[in-house]
Amino acid sequence: MREIALIVGMLLALVLAVMPVNAVAAADRTSLQSLSVISPGNAADVSFLQLLEGNARQIAWSPDGKLLALAYSYTCLYDAETFEQIYEFGDVVWAKDIAFSPDGTVLASATHEGVKLWDVPGGGERLAVAGSEDTESVAFSPDGTVLATGTGQTVKLWDAESGSELRTIPVGGSVDTVVFSPDGQIIASGGMRDVKLWNATTGEELHTLTGHSNWIKSVAFSPDGTVLASGSVDETVRLWDVAEGRQIRALSGHTGHVEGVAFSPDGQLLASISWDLLLKLWDVESGSELHSLAGHTAWGACVAFSPDGTILASGAYDGAVRLWGTTLDDGDSPLPTGIGGGDETVQPTQTEPTTAGTTTTTATTSNIPTASVHLHGEKTDVVMGEEVLLKLSAVNIIGNPLMHVQVIIIPPSGWSVTSSEFAKSGAGQYTTTYDIESGVGRDIEVRIMPNQIxxxxxxxxxxxxxxxxxxxAREYHALTLPITVRAEAENVPGAERTESSPESKGSSTPGFAAVVTIIGLLAAYLRRKRA
Known part of the structure; x- marks a missing residue:
């Protein structure tokens, strides 16, 4: 069941990625003014404050707390008091990361085109950083003079004024996230399994922090710089002693990839957001889970505390940015959840596991099937230079209206989807959309070219x-497939290196559709019987 819930969340992202972002009605000013700092003592009282619409990839508060920047298909600035949009950076498309300069006058963005610096709030382009393509993460030094980027398999340091490259630090693997320590002396980077700490002046490696068993998606320093938090695809959050380079503890409780971590300004709380649709609050001192905040209906993507610690912002692939807080009214009255939503539900699903790397999901409403979606690996054990091959089959059961489908494929960093049906949409994602008539099925091949062994x-x-x-009434599905890339061909028991015929690309699935047609007729009969 957990795999189905994740599948549901992952696929929702596709349709919502093209939706516009607009602020809903602002929250009541009295409620906003009575917000208290979120702390271990009142974590259980945290609830929805406000809801913005937008498939947020990254969230950043300006240092003075007056602006909120959101990166989705475009990047926008919002007034942090009224939550009204005040500017849209039309040229910042599919930003992978954003960061304010310490004085709040510059916003850095990383897209597939590279890193650019923008004036705030005017929005004029200040600087384009040459040679910064393939950048996943950006971070300013505390004094604002240096910009660090996770670019390819390196950490690069740039002069924030001129854009000139100051230093390149080879990491030995793809870099997904970078951050400066509060004193600017250390840079933390995360990517393939290990977190690394670097001397920000010399580029010398200080520590390699081992413990995660999968990709590192987010790292954050505590306000005093003594603790580093990391979130990983291995579903854990880990706390590290920065000076000694050792693990303090692992925080377990999420059941999906942990995409974002953030410390509260006082350093007492750690927030984490995951593909399990939950936002969790942890006590840093004890490592205990204080609260699990539910509300997002698809994968969590990012999380950030406001500078004063009164508001926690979270973004997800459900097309929602949620703001969380707690009031001072009588000490135990949480904010109402009715502003902008909070009552969304996900339709139940049923999963039929088959062979390894294959999941068939049938969405249901009142136990009557509406569609069948099947994504599996045709060839997931390849030799370097060969393409990985996946196949997506979808069938719209008879009696349904036109079925609108959107697919997102996220390959490992640096890999590319070569299928002509897919277009790169930023943040290492490839997407395609199509429609399916009632009673019709369709197959799509997903070809991916690896670049590492x-x-x-x-x-x-x-x-x-x-x-x-x-x-x-969207249905969401997700699947993670393991891939092996070998240096040369080997005799692998049970492995068949057969290519699907070209004719199968984008073809219909009459056999699969026939089965679903029978189900559709039964569904129609059940509907009539219930009526």
Whole structure:
């Protein structure tokens, strides 16, 4: 069941990725003014304050707390008091990361085109950093003079004024996240399994922090710089002693990839957000879980505390940015959840596991099937130079309106989806959309070209679909497939290196559709019987 819930969340992202971002009605000013600092003592009282619409990839508060920057298909600035959009950076498309300069006058963005610096709040382009393509993460030094980027398999340091490259630090693997320590002396980077600490002046490696068993998605320093938090695909959050380079503890409780971590300004709390749809609050001192905040209906992507610690912002692939807080009214009255939503539900699903790397999911409403979605690996054990091959099959059962499908494929960093049906949409994602008539099925091949050798790679697939004009009733599905890339061909028991015929690309699935047609007829009969 957990795999189905994840599948549901992953696929929702596809449809929502193209939705516009607009602020809903601002929260009541009295409630906003009465917010208290979120702390271990009142963590259980935290609830929805406000809701913005937008498939947020990254969230950043300005240092003075007056602005909130959101990166989705575009990047926008919001007034942090009224939550009204005040500027849209039209040229910042599919930003992978954003960061404010310490004085709040500059916003850095990383897209597939590279890193750019923008004036705030005017939005004029200040600087384009040459040679910064393939950048996943950006971070300013505390004094604002240096910009660090996770670029390819390196950490690069740039002069924030001129854009000139100051230093390149080889990491030995893809870098997904970088951050400066509060005193600017250390840079932390995360990527393939290990977290590394670097001397920000010399580029010398200080520590390699081992413990995670999969990709590192986010790192954050505590306000005093003594503790580093990391979130990983291995579903754990880990706390590290920065000076000694040792693990303090592992925080377990999430059941999905941990995409974002953030310390509260006083350093007492750690927030983490995951693909399990939950936002969790942890006590840093004890490592205990204080609260698990539910509300997002798809994969969590990012989380950030406001500078004064009163508001916690979270973004997810459900097209929502949620703001969380707690009031001072009578000490135990949480904020109302009715502003902008909070009542969303995900339709139940049923999963039929088959062979390794294969999941078939049938969405249901009142136990009557509406569609069948099947994503599996055709060839996931390849030789370097060969393409990984996945196949997506989707069938719209007879009696349904037109089925709108969107697919997102997230290969390992540096890999590319070569199928002509897919277009790169930023943040290492590739997407395609198509429609399926009632009673019709369709197959799509997903071809991926690897660029590294190894046996611990993963490809993530997301599917979102809905019927007719009812885009609010979306179904979401997700799947993670293990991939092995060998240096040369080996005799692998049970492995068949057969290519699907070209004719199968984008073809219909009559056999699969026939089975589902029978199900559709039964469903129609059940509907009539219930009526």
């Amino acid at each position: 190894g046996d611990d790679f993963q490809v993530q697939g997301k599917i979102v679909y809905y019927f007719g004009d009812d885009s609010d």
